[in-house]
Amino acid sequence: MSRLRSSSPYLVIGAVFLATVAYVLTVLPGRSAPPAESPSPSPFVHSDGLSDSFDGYLMRPVALPTVRGKDIPVSFHILGPDGLPLKDYETVQERPMHLFVVRDDLSGYQHLHPTLTDGLWSTPLTVQDGGSYRLYAEFTPKGRGTLGHPTVLGVSFLIPGDTKLAPLPGPAPTSVAGKYTVTRLDGIAHLNVGRGTLLKFQVADAVLEPYLGALAHMSAFEVRTQALTHLHPAANELTFHTLFVNRGEYRLFMDFKVAGEVHRAAFTVFVT
Structure with missing residues (x-):
C-alpha cells in the first residue's frame, strides 16, 4: 500500500504530461493562426535587357564595336532553349527583331532592324563617342503570340578613349x-x-x-x-x-x- 502511495505522484505527473501532449497535438493546431500565404508571382516579371539570357534564350555576340566610327559590323546569335541559333520569330510591329543601342548616360540612342541569315543577326552600327554602351535585342519566338511582352536580351560593349558625357535633360512638356x-x-x-x-x-x-x-x-x-x-x-x-x-x-x-x-x-x- 505504501509503495502504491509513493508512486502515485509520478502517475499524476505522467497523466498530466500525456494530457498536455494530446492538447497540443489536437486542439492547438485548430486554434492557431492560419499560415501566411506565399506571395503570388509578380505580374511584372519579364525581361528588360539587363541580362544576356532569359527564359531559356541567350544572346551570344559574334562581333561588337571596339572603336568609334561609321558602319561598324555588329552580329550575334539568339540561342534557343535547345542551345541552337533561333531562326523563327514572330513579326511584331512589322519586324522580327528590334535592336536598340544606348550609352550608359542614355545618350546615343539608336533603333535598328538587323537582318537574319541562317540564324545570325547582323547590322552596321555607327558609334560617335567613347563610353559604355548596351545592345538590346527585342524579339518574340515563333509560336508565342504577339500580345504579351517580347523577350529583351542585352550585351554591353566599351569604346575606349575620351568621352563627352551628356547630362540628363529634366522633364519638359x-x-x-x-x-x-x-x-x-x-x-x-x-x-x-x-x-x-x-x-x-x-x-x-x-x-x-x-x-x-x-x-x-x-x-x-x-x-x-x-x-x-x-x-x-x-x-x-x-x-x-x-x-x-x-x-x-x-x-x-x-x-x-x-x-x-x-x-x-x-x-x-x-x-x-
Whole structure:
C-alpha cells in the first residue's frame, strides 16, 4: 500500500504530461493562426535587357564595336532553349527583331532592324563617342503570340578613349524633333509606379504616317539601371500604354514618320 502511495505522484505527473501532449497535438493546431500565404508571382516579371539570357534564350555576340566610327559590323546569335541559333520569330510591329543601342548616360540612342541569315543577326552600327554602351535585342519566338511582352536580351560593349558625357535633360512638356515640336499633353505630370497610364502626345503641324504598324514607336529606359520597358502604342492615335515597375526617372524615345522621314523626340519622366 505504501509503495502504491509513493508512486502515485509520478502517475499524476505522467497523466498530466500525456494530457498536455494530446492538447497540443489536437486542439492547438485548430486554434492557431492560419499560415501566411506565399506571395503570388509578380505580374511584372519579364525581361528588360539587363541580362544576356532569359527564359531559356541567350544572346551570344559574334562581333561588337571596339572603336568609334561609321558602319561598324555588329552580329550575334539568339540561342534557343535547345542551345541552337533561333531562326523563327514572330513579326511584331512589322519586324522580327528590334535592336536598340544606348550609352550608359542614355545618350546615343539608336533603333535598328538587323537582318537574319541562317540564324545570325547582323547590322552596321555607327558609334560617335567613347563610353559604355548596351545592345538590346527585342524579339518574340515563333509560336508565342504577339500580345504579351517580347523577350529583351542585352550585351554591353566599351569604346575606349575620351568621352563627352551628356547630362540628363529634366522633364519638359515639349521636345523638338527636327522641324517638329512634340507635346506631351499632360505636361510634366508624375506617373504612378505599378499603375497603368496612357501617355498622349501631339505633333504640331504634321501629318503622321504609319511607322512600324502604328503612328509611332516608343521605348523607355530606367535612368538608374538602364532597364528597357516596351511601351505598347494605341491604334490610330499618338498614345502609349505605360506601366512602370520602379520609382525614379525614365528616358523616353519616340520615333514617328512625316513625309517619308523618321523623326525622334525624347522626354524625361518621373515615376513616383
